[in-house]
Amino acid sequence: MASLRLNGKTVQVEAAPDTPLLWVLRDHLALTGTKFGCGAGLCGACTVWVDGKPVRSCQLPLSRAEGKSITSIEGLEGPAAQAVQRAWDELDVVQCGYCQSGQVMSATALLASNASPSDAEIDAALQGNLCRCGTYLRIRAAIHQAARSLREKA
Ligand code: FES
Ligand code: FES
Numbered sequence: 001m002a003s004l005r006l007n008g009k010t011v012q013v014e015a016a017p018d019t020p021l022l023w024v025l026r027d028h029l030a031l032t033g034t035k036f037g038c039g040a041g042l043c044g045a046c047t048v049w050v051d052g053k054p055v056r057s058c059q060l061p062l063s064r065a066e067g068k069s070i071t072s073i074e075g076l077e078g079p080a081a082q083a084v085q086r087a088w089d090e091l092d093v094v095q096c097g098y099c100q101s102g103q104v105m106s107a108t109a110l111l112a113s114n115a116s117p118s119d120a121e122i123d124a125a126l127q128g129n130l131c132r133c134g135t136y137l138r139i140r141a142a143i144h145q146a147a148r149s150l151r152e153k154a
Pocket of ligand 1: 035036037038039040041042043044045046047056057058059
């Protein structure tokens with residue numbers, strides 16, 4: 001039995017220590033907002049936060065997630081998360097949607113540490129999040145819009 005700090009709560013999970021966190025979230029805890037894309041650390045669809053940093057949950061065994069603070073898309077909250085989600089809606093970023101929870105996790109982490117990211121900083125922060133629908137330009141625009149709205153409220 002493993003104990004996880006997930007989305008602000010402590011949860012118990014019955015799974016082998018080498019089970020990837022992605023499987024724990026989706027199959028054991030029914031948190032299906034985090035997506036399985038490649039399963040090999042290459043696409044970013046499975047991005048969650050570990051201690052506030054974006055991490056590929058398909059590559060993180062349960063044993064190494066224990067004791068850390070995990071945030072999945074279901075637990076994302078706060079001003080940066082709200083600004084990102086509003087900008088995503090206003091600019092109609094989403095196409096098929098499959099990559100988008102990973103994109104939102106990476107975008108929100110970027111804005112939490114950088115109030116005014118440049119195009120190059122956005123591209124660098126999200127380079128591991130692939131989108132087969134090619135929504136990259138709308139993602140970039142939405143991050144700029146979210147950053148602007150956060151600065152106006154600061
Ligand atoms: S599913 Fe984890 S990086 Fe693709
Ligand atoms: S919106 Fe379809 S994969 Fe990104």
